Amino acid sequence: DGGITQSPKYLFRKEGQNVTLSCEQNLNHDAMYWYRQDPGQGLRLIYYSQIVNDFQKGDIAEGYSVSREKKESFPLTVTSAQKNPTAFYLCASMRASGELFFGEGSRLTVL
């Protein structure tokens, strides 16, 4: 079955460390997105990518970086420059009809 796989599901990080969250899709979708969700809040856009080798900053890109070397993969790196990285991170891809498919999310906790 097609879908989006995020890993790891839970991740703990010490302050000052970079961590990379994986996002893989086999839906053959061009557009992919990374969102951050804090408790009781909506989703805020970090980065998005329309096609391979191209990506744009969203509303809260500071302290994050991405790459899009393959259509299937859109990893997110949370760098030490992100001052408050503890959150639930969601990766999504978009069907041409406008429907977003989400992965199960990665929950990052900074110790």
Place this chain on the structure above:
Amino acid sequence: GQSLEQPSEVTAVEGAIVQINCTYQTSGFYGLSWYQQHDGGAPTFLSYNALDGLEETGRFSSFLSRSDSYGYLLLQELQMKDSASYFCAVRDEWETDSWGKFQFGAGTQVVVTP
């Protein structure tokens, strides 16, 4: 600036009807979507309106009025499993060759009681 407004919480009993309103102010508009998210889970797609009017999908319906920058999600015959957060999202298309990006509201917590 860009904003989407929706109520923070709605409580209703099983079998009732709930309407969640969403008003938006965005730089561009290509469509209004609704997503459901259970605690700790991923959002799942419910409906998408690009044109004015009502879209019905089983117990859920969604309405859009572009002239009023307003839409709503209607949940009918509420069931306990409908207890979740519901988000409206606007797809804004800035450029002709862009797939667009999505801005989400803060979500409405629907609590269904017996």
